[in-house]
Amino acid sequence: MRYIIIGAGAVGGTVGGRLAQAGREVVLVARGKHLTELDAHGLRLRVPEGELTYRLPAVDRPGPLGELRADDVLVLAVKTQDTVSALDAWAGTPVEGGGTAAERLPLVCLQNGVESGRLALRRFRHVYGVCVWLPATFVEPGVVSAAGTPLTGILHLGRLPYGTDDTARRIAADLADARFEAPVVPDVARWQHAKLLANLSNAIEALTGTRDTEAAQALLARVRAEGEAVLDAAGIAYTSDAEQRAARGDKVTLVPLDGTPRGGGSSWQSLARGTGTIEADYLNGEIALLGRLHGVPAPLNELLQHLANRFARERRAAGSMPVAELVRRADAAEQP
CATH class of the missing domain: 1.10.1040.10 (N-(1-d-carboxylethyl)-l-norvaline Dehydrogenase; domain 2)
Structure with a gap:
């Protein structure tokens, strides 16, 4: 699968960089000075093991990619207030073999809150929600920092509005190879409301x-x-504090980054x-x-x-x- 990270900021940039480190194919979507830096110098990911640089394809819209591939996964990582414009930009993009992204491709909402999933379900057939527990920072164009160790973050994942499937499990397996824990749960909204x-x-x-x-x-x-x-x-419904503590344990400990x-x-x-x-x-x-x-x-x-x-x-x-x-x-x- 190829991961198209729509919004390569703190969370999107960290997930994209870690997936690239794990050998997965990644495209970053950004804008402005951030896109300029990604083009010129690559994604600089500051993590506990040091600063890693990944020169990945970076675009500001679907056009430069042409037809999307049938194995693409769209990862929506913009802030919720930017969700509608992102969905409008990508929903009608053609996919090889026929159809559009909204009809054929999985869309993973890697965002805070619960509204983006509802917005996405109005346009996309295959929507996945994530409860994002990923301490990360983006304040400098081209640079994303994530201080968690031994795991970078924990990402509960499931279909919206409810359920699981093989696509969710394949995405979770890729995330697990990229230093995340990604439990696949049928009730991801319960985790999202706790977050x-x-x-x-x-x-x-x-x-x-x-x-x-x-x-x-x-x-x-x-x-x-x-x-x-x-x-x-x-x-x-929302998960209790005790259930969240049990799921997280000491898997993500923040350490100072130079x-x-x-x-x-x-x-x-x-x-x-x-x-x-x-x-x-x-x-x-x-x-x-x-x-x-x-x-x-x-x-x-x-x-x-x-x-x-x-x-x-x-x-x-x-x-x-x-x-x-x-x-x-x-x-x-x-x-x-």
Whole structure:
């Protein structure tokens, strides 16, 4: 199989680089300065064993590839807010032997949140979801860092909306050869909703620069409790903390990388790069949406969604709001 990584940023670049290291055929899809660097110098993947460089085909759209191959796997690794444009670009691409990508090829949603799978199922017949637990950083064009060892990440994988098949197992086997654990599960959405709850802290980190202080942790507990109440009211199942800890164990331990500070998670990175957008609408905003649909107030997640979008739109610096100020606003948001 050939893997076409649509969105070769932190997660996509790490998975693409590791697959290439394992001898799999990989094409990277990127844009702007990142694409220019990939063309000129290759993908520089900084991992615990050092900096690895992979000179891989890199494109910004389907056109340069011509007809797609029947053994291609499309790996969608853009932020959720960029999903529709990516799906529109690739769905109608012809595949050798007839038909289009949307009709014939597997599409793997390697993304946070749960909305991308729903968007993909409107266009593609064969959609696979992934619960992404892969600490990785992309803030410099051409360079992606992943500090996990002995495994680079854990990627629960399954068909959407439910089930497993041979394609999922073949993809999982390739990922296993590439330093990932990739359990194939029939209920991947249950894992994704658990990760959604964990990702509710992304906005806190992006706004304040931390999620580890006592004040940030106390706020996160309130935000997560609100998220759990919403999912419970909606009847949406999610894996427990104990089940997640058992699955992860000590398989992915973060180690310092020479010359590469860890930085923050995906939302922090969006603000740090000044992209102008952030995925809060599909993390905290997912809880806000479900809360409205099921009559459960979610003022804290609404606040984080609003502030994160404002910071992105105004290109404000990551971590520029004091935690105490965010807590003050959260307290006010909960007042009747």
